[in-house]
Structures are given as structure tokens and as C-alpha cells.
Amino acid sequence: EADIYQTPRYLVIGTGKKITLECSQTMGHDKMYWYQQDPGMELHLIHYSYGVNSTEKGDLSSESTVSRIRTEHFPLTLESARPSHTSQYLCASSEYGGTYEQYFGPGTRLTVT
């Protein structure tokens, strides 16, 4: 089983609140990713990181921001949550090169009321 953790698993929060979704991995992977997944839809990459102090936006535009101060930690922040942010957020990590396998966390299901 992959050693990648996400907290909280479920979050219900009101509009306008600031939230941070946590993601940590203990595998020493350089690459980390955030995906957004809606029911019945494909995963969309919203952020990725090559390593410490490296962050890039993915294919799907997102109002969230990320940081990578430590290799093992890749938090995602929404400054002001809106109902349109309601979704499942999945964090993943992978080694540089190798098989390109991405290891996923269990996800955070966010509901903004």
C-alpha cells in the first residue's frame, strides 16, 4: 500500500472560508500532483511539482494554490471557498523517471455550502 496521506478525508465548509488540504508522502518522491475528480468524470490535473520550491499549474484551471517547502509535503489552499469548488481532490506522487507510476492518496471530498 502506498504511503501517501491526505487530511481531512471529508470536509464540509461554508462559502468564503479559507481551507488547506494536506498531502504527505513518506516515499521520498520528487514529483507530486493534485487532481480534481468529479463523479463519473476523469481526473483533471490542477497542480504539480518537480521538487522543493517547484510548483506548476496543470491542465485544469483552478483558483487553488499549492506550496512545496518540504519534499514530503504538498498542501493545497483555497483562499475563499465557493460551491463550485465542491469536488474530490486527489494527491499523488511519483519517482523521477522509473515506471512513471503515480501513487495516490485516498482523497479529500470537499463540499462547500
Place this chain on the structure above:
Amino acid sequence: QKEVEQDPGPLSVPEGAIVSLNCTYSNSAFQYFMWYRQYSRKGPELLMYTYSSGNKEDGRFTAQVDKSSKYISLFIRDSQPSDSATYLCAILGGTSYGKLTFGQGTILTVHP
């Protein structure tokens, strides 16, 4: 047009059936082909990957790639109730950051 199209399903089959899951893709630069399995309320986990045309077998699972037709399949033999999950095809493009492009997933239910 989406870069990866997956037969949406859902599929419901009896235990012991052979299951076929399929995806097509449009970008011939795609190099690695993967199948992920996602159980309810869990993150996806890699089931199989391959980078060449042909078949790759792992137990009851066979991944098939046809690069000339841009078509990939996953076959499950002797399907079990524990195979009930969402199956996602994922294809790796020619970028350096290991971008995976996912299909929308097929929900499979295997009933006893």
C-alpha cells in the same frame, strides 16, 4: 475531442464472466499505457502498465495495446465480486513531468 475516450459503462456482470474494458486515444506521441483501479472512497491504484503494442498478462488480467489503432483494452478473466470498482485507463504523454491523461472511468460491478 478528448485525448482519451473510455467506454463509460457502467458494466454489470455475473461472477466468472470475462470483462472487456476499452479506451481510445488521439495523440500518437503517447508512450505508456496504464490501467488504474479505484475502489469506492479510495484513491486509484496502478493495476497494470505497458509501453508497447501487444498483450501483457498478470494473473487474471490482460492489458492489450494496439498503437496502430490507438486502442487499449483491459480484460479480466473469471471476474470476482472483489473486482467491483471503477477502472481508469491512463496514458503517459511525451512530457518531462510525467503527465497522465485519464479516461473518465468505467464502473464495474461483479455480482455473485
